[in-house]
Amino acid sequence: MIEIDKISKLYDGVAAVDEVSMTVDTATITVIVGTSGSGKTTLLRMINRLVEPTSGEVRINGKSTHSVSKTDLRRRIGYAIQGHGLFPHYTVARNIAIVPTLLGWSSEKIADRVDELLSLFALEPDQYRDRFPAELSGGQLQRVGVARALASRPDLLLMDEPFGALDPIIRAQAQIDLRRIQQALGSTIMLVTHDMEEAMQLGDRVAVMDQGRLVQYGTPAEIIQKPATEFVVNMVGGVDRSLRLLSLFPVSDFVEEGSAEGESVEANTSLRDALSICLWTGRDALPVVQDGSLLGRVTLDAIRKRAAIS
Amino acid sequence: MKKNVIKWSTIVRVLLVVLLISLVVMPTWFSWAFKPFAPENGPIIYERASLLSLSLSHLGLVALASIAATLVAVSLAILVTRPSGSAFLPLSRTITNMGQTFPPVAVLALAVPALGFGTGPTLVALFLYGLLPIFENAITGFSTLPPATMEAARGLGLSRWQRLIRVEIPLALPVILTGVRLSVVIALGTATIGSTVAAKTLGEVIIAGLLTNNTAYVLQGGLIVGLFAVLIYDALVQLEALLLAKYSISND
Ligand SMILES: Nc1ncnc2c1ncn2[C@@H]1O[C@H](COP(=O)(O)OP(=O)(O)OP(=O)(O)O)[C@@H](O)[C@H]1O
Numbered sequence: 064m065i066e067i068d069k070i071s072k073l074y075d076g077v078a079a080v081d082e083v084s085m086t087v088d089t090a091t092i093t094v095i096v097g098t099s100g101s102g103k104t105t106l107l108r109m110i111n112r113l114v115e116p117t118s119g120e121v122r123i124n125g126k127s128t129h130s131v132s133k134t135d136l137r138r139r140i141g142y143a144i145q146g147h148g149l150f151p152h153y154t155v156a157r158n159i160a161i162v163p164t165l166l167g168w169s170s171e172k173i174a175d176r177v178d179e180l181l182s183l184f185a186l187e188p189d190q191y192r193d194r195f196p197a198e199l200s201g202g203q204l205q206r207v208g209v210a211r212a213l214a215s216r217p218d219l220l221l222m223d224e225p226f227g228a229l230d231p232i233i234r235a236q237a238q239i240d241l242r243r244i245q246q247a248l249g250s251t252i253m254l255v256t257h258d259m260e261e262a263m264q265l266g267d268r269v270a271v272m273d274q275g276r277l278v279q280y281g282t283p284a285e286i287i288q289k290p291a292t293e294f295v296v297n298m299v300g301g302v303d304r305s306l307r308l309l310s311l312f313p314v315s316d317f318v319e320e321g322s323a324e325g326e327s328v329e330a331n332t333s334l335r336d337a338l339s340i341c342l343w344t345g346r347d348a349l350p351v352v353q354d355g356s357l358l359g360r361v362t363l364d365a366i367r368k369r370a371a372i373s
Numbered sequence: 374m375k376k377n378v379i380k381w382s383t384i385v386r387v388l389l390v391v392l393l394i395s396l397v398v399m400p401t402w403f404s405w406a407f408k409p410f411a412p413e414n415g416p417i418i419y420e421r422a423s424l425l426s427l428s429l430s431h432l433g434l435v436a437l438a439s440i441a442a443t444l445v446a447v448s449l450a451i452l453v454t455r456p457s458g459s460a461f462l463p464l465s466r467t468i469t470n471m472g473q474t475f476p477p478v479a480v481l482a483l484a485v486p487a488l489g490f491g492t493g494p495t496l497v498a499l500f501l502y503g504l505l506p507i508f509e510n511a512i513t514g515f516s517t518l519p520p521a522t523m524e525a526a527r528g529l530g531l532s533r534w535q536r537l538i539r540v541e542i543p544l545a546l547p548v549i550l551t552g553v554r555l556s557v558v559i560a561l562g563t564a565t566i567g568s569t570v571a572a573k574t575l576g577e578v579i580i581a582g583l584l585t586n587n588t589a590y591v592l593q594g595g596l597i598v599g600l601f602a603v604l605i606y607d608a609l610v611q612l613e614a615l616l617l618a619k620y621s622i623s624n625d
């Protein structure tokens with residue numbers, strides 16, 4: 064069990080993470096979701112002390128993360144990031160073996176673990192063990208990155224937008240794989256994403272962050288049925304069925320007169336993309352252009368109405 | 374096609390090595406070639422000291438100075454690329470740049486009163502001259518490491534020292550080696566000037582040629598130094614290519 068207890072991080076007096084408390088159960092996936100700059104990465108990095116909290120505490124199975132050294136703590140916590148971060152000068156096997164080697168495992172035990180993980184991630188050990196990262200595809204690199212994070216059977220696996228760099232099809236497969244592997248190993252995972260759909264799909268529980276605060280923490284169903292704030296409504300407003308619906312309409316069908324601030328979108332942009340741009344950039348309306356001339360604007364309200372009709 | 378190219382370069386390399394060795398060990402074989410450049414009835418082949426011992430001492434000086442310059446420049450680069458040392462980056466750049474703008478002859482002239490004639494001042498000059506290219510390249514190497522890899526190294530629980538030894542130095546090595554290569558080639562040429570303060574180098578042959586108007590000497594000395602430079606440069610290029618291929622860094 065991971066207990067995050069009133070943890071805050073201030074940068075120059077401004078809270079990147081503001082008194083966040085939450086409890087994560089063992090053998091579950093918790094997804095932290097929120098817009099850019101909402102403090103997701105900072106929250107995650109405070110757990111393995113890549114960022115030192117300004118105040119508050121994290122306890123893993125009852126023990127404060129400050130009761131051990133940073134390096135010991137990190138070797139007990141898996142860490143996988145966007146862009147995998149594999150060591151380019153290490154083979155796949157050596158990359159996966161990094162933490163077990165630091166922990167002083169015997170070489171037979173390490174070799175067995177490497178092969179076990181490669182098989183688990185559908186990478187034929189004989190074929191991939193001795194390759195260098197430059198000889199793998201994007202999806203394979205990402206899988207090796209996650210395998211490396213799991214190598215020492217960590218108490219907890221932290222993942223920061225692990226699928227961010229993958230194209231949608233590989234991404235969907237990677238999510239399915241992660242679920243399967245998490246269930247097989249019984250791992251506890253905390254994963255950061257800004258994609259609400261990914262959060263709904265993967266999370267046993269979802270934590271929604273807004274401007275450094277944890278605004279809602281619950282199961283995906285709770286989040287959709289009882290969104291705690293307007294912000295959560297916006298975040299989940301378009302998810303799933305409605306989102307798929309929205310992707311069918313171009314914004315040109317919903318243009319209205321008026322102006323809007325910021326970068327404009329093309330008339331053939333889908334409502335779904337326009338919605339995510341609104342949420343991502345925190346705007347209520349976007350200017351719409353066609354062939355370089357301004358058509359008008361599309362508003363967040365109009366998009367939400369269209370999504371609600373279904 | 375590609376195979377042919379490789380074969381060709383290997384053949385050229387072997388020929389150059391053979392030529393160099395025979396020039397150094399059996400200089401008399403080449404009397405016929407240098408004769409047209411020697412003065413009437415004058416000596417053709419330099420015989421006041423064996424070319425072999427001059428070559429060895431020349432290479433030894435260069436190796437010693439380059440090793441020292443590499444150790445100092447790389448250590449400095451490591452220090453100033455740590456968060457705690459970044460304040461010293463401009464200062465250390467200025468110092469190494471100064472080392473480079475000083476003409477070697479001036480370094481020799483200044484060093485002789487302090488260190489006397491011979492090997493000492495030459496070593497100092499070569500060392501100072503070697504610092505800058507290695508330092509600059511090492512800085513580049515250590516400050517352009519892939520950020521995701523460094524983040525992962527920290528997140529996986531490698532200590533500072535482990536990150537330096539296992540990740541940063543290996544990844545920066547090809548770039549550092551480029552600096553070492555430049556510096557070694559400069560040193561091979563600059564070492565000839567050491568003979569003006571009585572260091573034992575191949576410069577002795579060239580200077581003797583200049584003093585006695587014997588172009589044959591100048592050519593012999595120049596040719597040997599040139600061949601060493603070309604072959605050593607080439608060997609270091611091969612080494613870098615080998616490292617890069619091994620790490621397969623080309624991907625990102
Ligand atoms: N080292 C730092 N120094 C100062 N401010 C920082 C630092 N790291 C993060 N911040 C600020 O803290 C806030 C939260 O950043 P964080 O990286 O946690 O956001 P995020 O939710 O992960 O965003 P994204 O989805 O874009 O990755 C941002 O406003 C950011 O500018």
Ligand SMILES: [Mg+2]
Nearest residue numbers: 103104105223
């Ligand atoms: Mg982030």
